[in-house]
Amino acid sequence: MIKQKYVDEYIELYRSGKIKFNEERELLIDYLKKYVLNRDDLYFDDGMIENCIKFGEKWYFPLQPFQKFLIAFIFLFYKKNKRVFYRKFLWMLGRGGGKNGLISVIIHFLISELHGIEDYNISVVANSEDQAKTSPDEVHKTVKRHEVLLKAFKTTLTQTLSKVTGSILKFRTSNGETKDGLRDGAVVFDEIHQYESNKDVRVHISGLGKKPNPREFYIGTDGYVRDGFLDKLKDKAMKVLKGEARVNAVFPFICKLNNESEVENPDNWELANPMLSKPLSEYAQGLFDTILEEFEDLEDDPSNREEFMTKRMNLPVTDLERSVAKWEEIEATNQPMPELLHKECIGCLDFASIRDFAACGLVFKHEGKYPFITHSYARKEFVDKYYSYSKKQDAEMAGKRKFAPIREWEDWKEGSLLTVVDEETINPQTIVDWFIEMRKYYEIKKVIGDNFRMEVLKPLFEKAGFEVEVIRNPKAIHSLLAPRVEIGFANQLFIFGNNPLMRWYTNNVLVKIKKDGNKEYEKKEPIRRKTDGFQAFVCGLYRIDEVSDYAIEDSLDALDELVF
Numbered sequence: 106m107i108k109q110k111y112v113d114e115y116i117e118l119y120r121s122g123k124i125k126f127n128e129e130r131e132l133l134i135d136y137l138k139k140y141v142l143n144r145d146d147l148y149f150d151d152g153m154i155e156n157c158i159k160f161g162e163k164w165y166f167p168l169q170p171f172q173k174f175l176i177a178f179i180f181l182f183y184k185k186n187k188r189v190f191y192r193k194f195l196w197m198l199g200r201g202g203g204k205n206g207l208i209s210v211i212i213h214f215l216i217s218e219l220h221g222i223e224d225y226n227i228s229v230v231a232n233s234e235d236q237a238k239t240s241p242d243e244v245h246k247t248v249k250r251h252e253v254l255l256k257a258f259k260t261t262l263t264q265t266l267s268k269v270t271g272s273i274l275k276f277r278t279s280n281g282e283t284k285d286g287l288r289d290g291a292v293v294f295d296e297i298h299q300y301e302s303n304k305d306v307r308v309h310i311s312g313l314g315k316k317p318n319p320r321e322f323y324i325g326t327d328g329y330v331r332d333g334f335l336d337k338l339k340d341k342a343m344k345v346l347k348g349e350a351r352v353n354a355v356f357p358f359i360c361k362l363n364n365e366s367e368v369e370n371p372d373n374w375e376l377a378n379p380m381l382s383k384p385l386s387e388y389a390q391g392l393f394d395t396i397l398e399e400f401e402d403l404e405d406d407p408s409n410r411e412e413f414m415t416k417r418m419n420l421p422v423t424d425l426e427r428s429v430a431k432w433e434e435i436e437a438t439n440q441p442m443p444e445l446l447h448k449e450c451i452g453c454l455d456f457a458s459i460r461d462f463a464a465c466g467l468v469f470k471h472e473g474k475y476p477f478i479t480h481s482y483a484r485k486e487f488v489d490k491y492y493s494y495s496k497k498q499d500a501e502m503a504g505k506r507k508f509a510p511i512r513e514w515e516d517w518k519e520g521s522l523l524t525v526v527d528e529e530t531i532n533p534q535t536i537v538d539w540f541i542e543m544r545k546y547y548e549i550k551k552v553i554g555d556n557f558r559m560e561v562l563k564p565l566f567e568k569a570g571f572e573v574e575v576i577r578n579p580k581a582i583h584s585l586l587a588p589r590v591e592i593g594f595a596n597q598l599f600i601f602g603n604n605p606l607m608r609w610y611t612n613n614v615l616v617k618i619k620k621d622g623n624k625e626y627e628k629k630e631p632i633r634r635k636t637d638g639f640q641a642f643v644c645g646l647y648r649i650d651e652v653s654d655y656a657i658e659d660s661l662d663a664l665d666e667l668v669f
Contacts, residue, residue, distance in 0.1 A: 106142050109149040111158075111173035118170060123383070127376040129359040132346040140352045141181075147190055150180040156219045161210035164247055164254065167386065171358075171379040172207050178356050179211065179320065189318045191356040195342050196324045198360035199378035200416045201392045204324045208293055209243040211322075215291060216265070216272035218257065225272040225290030225316055230279055230309055232299045237276040239295065241265065244274060277309070290316040298328025298335050306334065327361070327421050331432045331612055332605055361419035368418055371397060377418040429614040429626065429639070430594035437594075438601040438608065443471045445478070445547060449652040452540050452552035452571070453645035455637040456562065459530040461487040464610070464637035465539045467547055468645030470654040475593060475646065476600040478547075479607060479638050480539055483511065485527040491633050494525065508633040514606045522606040533558070537565045550652055553644050555579035574648065579640075582647050584623035587616075589646060599642075610638035 116134055118124045126134070141147070154177050161168050161176075168176075181190040196204055212227045214220055231237035241264070248260040259266045265274045272290070279300070292309050300306065313319035323338060330336075342357030344350035360377050367373040374396065375381040380389045381396075396417055403410050414422045423431040450467040466479035488494035494511045514522045526535065540552060551572040554562065559575045566573045576582060593599045601607040613634035615627045626643065628636050 107144065107147055107149065109151065109154070109177050111154065111170070111177050112137075112142075112149075115170045115174035118382075124170075124379070125373070125375050125382070127359075127361055128363050129343075129346065129357070129361065133357065133359075136346045136348065140348065141190075146184050148182055148184055149177055150182055153180040153220070157211065157214045160214045160217070160219060161207075164213075164251065165210050166206065166388075168207075168210075169203070169380060169382075169386070171382070172203065175207065175358060176211065189320065190353050192319060192353070193321045193355040194323065195338060195355050195357045195359070196322070197326065197339075197358070197419060198380075199374075199419045200326050201396070202360070202378045202380045203388075205239045205243070205295070208295075208322060208324055209240040209247075212240060212274055212291070212293060213244045213247070213265075215320075216267045216270060216274050218267060218269035221270065222290060222317055223270045223272070224288070225270060226288060227272070227274045227291045227293065228289050228309060229274070229276045229293040229295060231276075231295040232279050234276070234278050236296050237278050240293070241274055241276045279309075288312050288315050290318070291320040291322065293322040293324065295324055296328075297323045297325040297338070298330060300330075300334035303334050303337070326416050326419050328415065329421065331435070332608055359419075362414075365414065365420065365422055368400070368414065368420075371400070374418070377420065427615055427629070429590065429611060429616050432612065434594040434597070435608050435611050437597040438599050438611075439603050440474075440597070440600045442476055442478070442600060442602040445469050445471065445476060447546070447548060448655070449548045449550055450478075451645045451648050451652055452543075452549045453641045454536060454552065454554045454562075455640040455644065456531070456533075456536060456554065456558040459533075459558065460484060462635045462637045463531050463536060464641040465536055466638065466641045466645055467543060467549065468642065468649050468652075469547075470649060470652055471600070472654070474598045474600055475649060476602075477607070477642050477645070478543075479601075479604070479641065480521070481523040481606060481638060482531050482535060483523060483525050484531060485525050488525060509609060509635075517605075519603055522604060533561050533565055536562065537569055540566070540571065541569055551648065553648055554641075555644065576644060576647065579644070580625050583625045583643065586643055586646055587624040590643070593646075607638050607642075610636050614639050 119126050119134065157176050157180070158168055158173055175196065178191055179194070182188060183190060198204060212229065215225055216227055229237055229240055244265050245260045245262065248254040248258045248265060257268055259268060263275065266272070289312050292313065294300070294306060294309070310321055313321070328335065338355070339359070341350060342355055342359060345352070345354050345357055360379055362368060362373065362377050367376065371393075374393070381393055385393060399413055399417065403413060411422060411427070414420050421432070448469055448471070450469045452465070452467055454463065454465045456463045462481060462483050464479060464481045466477055469476045485494065488511045492509050492511050511523065511525065515525060526532070540549060543549065549571065551574055552566050553574045553576065555576045559573070563573045563575065613629050613636050615629045617625045617627050619625065626636070626640065628634050
């Protein structure tokens with residue numbers, strides 16, 4: 106077993122019951138004992154660890170045991186070549202836990218002569234300039250306050266330079282247009298919950314490896330973006346902790362409540378925020394008092410509970426008066442699509458605006474579940490404007506948050522989920538043609554949609570030989586179908602296949618509860634968060650009881666066997 110003072114001290118605090126660990130940190134200790142600390146080809150550089158801690162405590166603030174524990178693994182090396190064992194670090198904890206303060210200490214130390222690697226440049230990246238500047242600004246102000254540091258570093262509002270190593274610390278926004286060719290030693294990605302894909306991350310880390318001991322730091326609390334970059338990184342972290350991935354794929358330090366009920370006892374809050382472990386520092390006491398006030402305010406204003414649980418407790422929860430289903434339930438729609446050839450189905454569509462999106466679909470019955478096959482259409486002008494579809498680096502290039510990876514869905518590995526059309530409006534005949542094509546494979550009993558655009562579509566459908574039903578008051582069917590929708594998600598009865606576009610549509614749905622208790626399905630955000638595919642699905646559910654749970658050939662075979 107390899108030993109390290111601060112690692113051993115932190116583990117002992119937990120084992121002696123002086124501090125509490127959530128499940129992910131319990132797994133971390135087991136994983137370290139089983140796969141890392143028992144190796145004889147690794148060593149902690151104790152001198153470097155001590156220097157980093159002393160540097161932080163001299164120029165910044167007293168470091169807590171968990172912060173010293175994290176620093177130790179930054180300087181874990183292979184004996185044979187003195188290369189870092191961990192390249193990637195994932196630190197997730199509740200807001201106020203000192204993530205930015207700790208990263209300020211570490212990046213300042215890594216560019217310094219105490220670290221000793223020349224031109225070990227560091228970029229701090231975030232979606233907004235204000236967030237990207239948080240730690241570099243703290244380093245800048247620290248240098249400006251101390252004459253000794255001013256002799257070792259040259260600092261401006263945009264960068265800090267080590268005069269000895271030539272290493273530069275800079276901040277960058279993820280929408281910067283000149284990111285290729287960076288020669289960084291380390292990159293820090295702040296507020297990682299805001300990243301919807303890894304494309305921008307890949308650009309920033311492409312320059313790593315040109316300097317010894319490259320490092321990537323991913324820090325932040327959880328957020329509201331699902332199925333994005335952070336969820337995939339958390340999945341990788343859990344695989345590492347369970348021994349299902351490369352042992353050093355990432356160092357995962359994840360602090361969160363284990364379940365929602367734990368929030369009721371303030372003693373559990375240290376599960377999400379290790380800064381709140383006793384004894385509380387002066388800073389931690391102030392933080393605890395602030396969080397307690399926010400928690401008590403929830404009694405009068407429960408609408409903030411989702412934000413409190415996500416940001417303070419690092420546990421995203423779904424406010425069921427706002428979302429149509431929990432994210433786990435939406436994820437559970439990713440079930441293999443059963444064999445549906447020649448089966449009866451209800452055709453459905455949402456064509457609310459011919460100038461942005463339209464969704465077509467077929468709803469089936471199959472062994473008590475409801476498979477849904479769907480395809481969407483989007484106007485190029487709209488997706489260019491709101492999702493930067495035509496830009497090389499997606500929406501970040503235009504300084505916008507990428508709400509939807511349109512190109513990814515257009516070229517989806519399991520079959521295109523969406524077609525972008527370069528027209529003034531989405532042609533109604535395009536919608537009808539999709540159903541004509543689908544009719545070759547499935548028995549479409551009728552096509553159903555609301556009355557907003559059906560006056561245009563109905564003649565085209567009827568000319569093609571389809572029976573059409575128009576829903577005169579679509580919001581009325583929302584209340585009628587709400588119980589079926591809730592039961593369907595809760596019991597994993599809806600099958601969308603591996604369809605991230607449908608998951609996105611569904612996650613964008615806002616459930617509005619009217620004064621009479623009836624529910625309506627609206628959008629969480631009026632323009633960019635589209636719900637067309639979900640609305641089409643609801644239309645199909647409205648008449649799903651009219652279809653049979655068998656294929657037409659099965660019916661004909663059964664008739665052939667009858668003796669009259």
